[in-house]
Amino acid sequence: MIKFGIIGFGYMGHKHEIKIAQTKGMELVGICDIDESRMNDSSTPGVIKYTDADRLLENDEIDTVLIVVENHKHREMVEKAARAGKNIICEKPVALSVKEFDEMVQICKECEVDFTIHHQRRYDKDYRTMKTVYDKNLLGNIYTIQSMLYGINGNMHDWHVYKKYGGGMLYDWGVHLIDQILWMVQSKVESVYAQVRNVINFEVDDYFKIDIKFQNNIHAEIELGTYFLEDKENWFEHHWFIGGDKGSAYSDGFFPKGKIVKTSRLLTNVPGKTTMTFAGPTRSFGHIDKDILLTEELPVADTEQIDFFENYRDAREGQTEFIIKIPEIRRVMQILEAVWKSSEKNEVIKFDGGL
Ligand SMILES: NC(=O)c1ccc[n+]([C@@H]2O[C@H](COP(=O)([O-])OP(=O)(O)OC[C@H]3O[C@@H](n4cnc5c(N)ncnc54)[C@H](O)[C@@H]3O)[C@@H](O)[C@H]2O)c1
Known part of the structure; x- marks a missing residue:
């Protein structure tokens, strides 16, 4: 069972809560938002609510965190989570620069935690x-x-x-x-x-x-x-x-x-035939015989976006690889x-x- 904490319970944090509930082998243990009111409508019975990410990261039951805060905070939050020994799924854009991304990857490597990015599209x-x-x-x-x-x-x-x-x-x-x-x-x-x-x-x-x-x-x-x-x-x-x-x-x-759409006959070299259009006469862009x-x-x-979570679970169980690989995302950056x-x-x- 992968036991999750979500840091940042805004628009996307709520979507992750639903996906975790829908995926076998996953459980949501804690959620965190500095704006307490955003957690009022959590749909997970018994979920622990935090207003300080450090407190959520101290919970030993949580082994994996989803980082779903605004983009400029990803770097800082990934470092905190890695140093607390949590595996990490970070929202996109993972970082604001290649340099920031490299630092995050290095920290996760040093802390020996799994790190991937939510590129569910x-x-x-x-x-x-x-x-x-x-x-x-x-x-x-x-x-x-x-x-x-x-x-x-x-x-x-x-x-x-x-x-x-x-x-x-x-x-x-x-x-x-x-x-x-x-x-x-x-x-x-x-x-x-x-x-x-x-x-x-x-x-x-x-x-x-x-x-x-x-x-x-x-x-x-x-x-x-x-x-x-x-x-x-x-x-x-x-x-x-x-x-x-x-x-x-x-x-x-x-x-x-x-x-x-394909053609049964390539019109690469044919005698010009004029068609009248609203734009005037044309040979290149005229009608072609329908049967061609x-x-x-x-x-x-x-496929569905939730497949990202199934892949994540299967990869954590060693049955497959994470679909989103670090060098691929570095190339995007x-x-x-x-x-x-x-x-x-x-x-x-x-x-x-x-x-
Ligand atoms: N993969 C996707 O399709 C997709 C779609 C939408 C958003 N996102 C990403 O998700 C992230 C969040 O976007 P959003 O639209 O949910 O934003 P949002 O503003 O709705 O939610 C962010 C939440 O993080 C909270 N927060 C900020 N700092 C915090 C901290 N230190 N500790 C705890 N909580 C904190 C805010 O109070 C807010 O509720 C962004 O990185 C965004 O790019 C991804």
Whole structure:
């Protein structure tokens, strides 16, 4: 039985409480928040409530802690927990820099505690579906992967709008989206080019576009905007497009709605045929005969975010490895630093020998 303590019982702390209750072999012993009122609605019978993390860490029954405080406190809290001999799952972004992350890893190593990060979006259904398309090589040689996430209301909230707390969308969704792409492509990164902007927020980034060029010649593009005003009903969707020389795949929404699309006849060298469109006559972008297009269903993945907790339990029991590995997250942090540098200098950041 893994006996947990949760430090930081805000929005995400509550979500972890539910996941622990739903996962066999786990029990929540204690929760801690400096704001006592946030623990009033805990749903775990008999859970011990603390307002000081040091007191929770003194409880010998707790062998594992989830660190779910604001981003700028992760470094300090991971050190405290490691020195108290607790195994650690830290929320993302694990750290605010590669340097901070390296220090945390070193401390956990010295204290001989397990350390992993809650990058549960590796289990998102839409992502895993597109990863299956990629892994099974269903589209031939892939040349582009696009991952796009847009919010229409510019809704950045609470401490996320302040730099000193580790706010901004790169630390929020950016680390998930970068991690998903790196874990999908599994090739060294040759270069990064990025635009990071403050569209309506004064302090922190609320828009970014990142180009990642991999050594295997795949080019990935990640775009996130919190302020894409459109009067659509489905306002929060993760969109994917993967293009290969044998077909394309697209998906919209966290429950993937999309298709694999192929053609029965490649139109690489055909006599020009003019179609009239609203934009005027066109030959390259005109209609094609319907019977040329072949569509296939996406191989919708059977994954849920709670699988992160099952993996954690199984890894602790020695049956498998942690899905989230320290070197992988270090690489995410390195890409993040390259993103800022590229945007500040308006330069392509190249990695000699690949990253
Ligand atoms: N993996 C994900 O999908 C995901 C989603 C949301 C948030 N998060 C991460 O979870 C973390 C928390 O985010 P949130 O949205 O829950 O924030 P939140 O503000 O709702 O909760 C943070 C809580 O930590 C408490 N806290 C601060 N300092 C403390 C201390 N020293 N001891 C005990 N409690 C303390 C605060 O009082 C607050 O209740 C962040 O790192 C965030 O990036 C991850």
